[in-house]
Amino acid sequence: MALQINRCVAMGRLLLVNFLLCCSVSAYAQNNDIVIGQSTALTGILAELGVPHSTAAKAYFDYINSQGGVNGRKIRLITLDDAYDATKSIANAKQLIEKEKAVALFGMLGTPANTALTPLLEETGIISFAPVTGAEVVRKPFNRKIFNIRAGYATETEKIIDHLNVRGIKKVGVVYQNNAFGKEGLAGIEQAASKFQLKLTVVTSINSDSSDLDKAVSSMETAGVQSIILITAGKPSSDFIQAFNKKVKGMQYFALSVLASQASINTMGKDGVGTIISQVLPFPFSATTSLVREYQKVMSKMGIKEYSYIGIEGFLDAKVFVEAIKRAGRDVNSERLITALEGMGRTDFDGFVVSFSKTNHQGSDYVELTVVSKDGRFLR
Structure with missing residues (x-):
């Protein structure tokens, strides 16, 4: 009986050690993640923009993670809902910076939110990458903490x-x-x-x-x-x-x-x-360029069946950001990202050209007109 009890105690200790080891490995892996923060409209009047943008961006980051991540690290996008409320957006941004330790803000949605965000960028030194707005306030005057992809x-x-x-x-x-x-x-x-x-x-x-x-x-x-x-x-x-x-x-x-x-x-x-x-993005419904073919392939692989303009925007924003992370090296922070992005110059992302420099953070001026068809589709 004593021998049996001793075996049970030993087994219990082994299980505890394994459990603690797993927890330690999991915590280390999570602490090793590159955290990116996003506040967007997951509910409310602009959820139709916030949800597909965030979903497509996360799908691309998850796809990159499934390939081993970047420089040996996984990318973790934390997205918080602000329901297109600028006050809530700023509160979310502070949480993402202070609590979640995000190295950058990503895809912040809306002109009101991005207008209110500027002082926080200056205060914290964090960058805002690919804000989802065409407003001049994130373009002029030049702000080295803000990098735009979409045309204004x-x-x-x-x-x-x-x-x-x-x-x-x-x-x-x-x-x-x-x-x-x-x-x-x-x-x-x-x-x-x-x-x-x-x-x-x-x-x-x-x-x-x-x-x-x-x-x-x-x-x-x-x-x-x-x-x-x-x-x-x-x-x-x-x-x-x-x-x-x-x-x-x-x-x-x-x-x-x-x-x-x-x-x-x-x-x-x-x-x-x-x-x-x-x-402000290429036509996402026909695989006429390498970029669109990759977008459709990755979205399908990650279980997303519907293609959209806001979806390909989230995908492209994530794709460009991954390139910046690669160039920034293993120890990623906002200053390293700024250096990496400004060093890109004119870069062709498989059919969509993005150009950044030390004096230009407006990545693209691409614009084309589409018309809504009788069957509710976009036609070029």
Whole structure:
């Protein structure tokens, strides 16, 4: 009996040692991870952008991890929900920096959040990589802590105004969202219109909850415009188009890339057919370039079945960031990442060129126009 008890005690000690060893190995592996922090809209009015961007980025990081990681280390993306609330976004950013020890912020969504984030970047020295906004506030004045991939709203709006100019359309109305994003976009429209000597016929705002929808619709109807440019995201976009189509048939709408989610197109339904939307990433639905083929291959391998513009943006953002980590070496921090990114110069990521330097952190100015088809797809 005593021998049996001694064997049980010995077995118990062995199991405890193994358990503690496993815990130690697991803790070491996690402590050895390269932590990247993201605050985005996983719920709320812009979840249709936040979720697919974060999902695609994580899928790419997980794919790289499955290949052994980078410089012998795994990448761990920690994503927190802010529901497109700038105050919550900043609280999340502080948690990611202070508690999670993130080496960089990644894919922070929205103009309001990124506007509020700038002082925190200066205070902590952390970088913000690939913010999901085209606002000038993350582009001018130059900030060495911010690296943009997507083209700015000013570039998108200039493409739209140029298209209108070529078509000879002179009576143009603008509906802008009454927040930081909308005002930034409006400034870009006004700048582009001035360049092409186009006088905007009417400009009106709309609240994020569409509470003043009737006012916006009435302003456009009274002005008798030929085309309407929407500087809106989420609910106000579909609300305005559906309401205006009840008043005026056959209006030509233009919108920025923030309206390029399949959820937005589905919400607009038949009212969205013919809407022209500017895009800042390559067409993700046809494998016409190496980048798109890789995107589709990795997403499929990681269990993601739907392709999208915001998805390929998350994928590309992650791909460029992995390249920066490779160049930064094993001991990654914000300063090493800045040096690595600025040293990239002009780099072709399989069909999409990104260019960074010590004086330029605007990675791309790529913009093309797409149109929504009758069956709810994007056509080039």
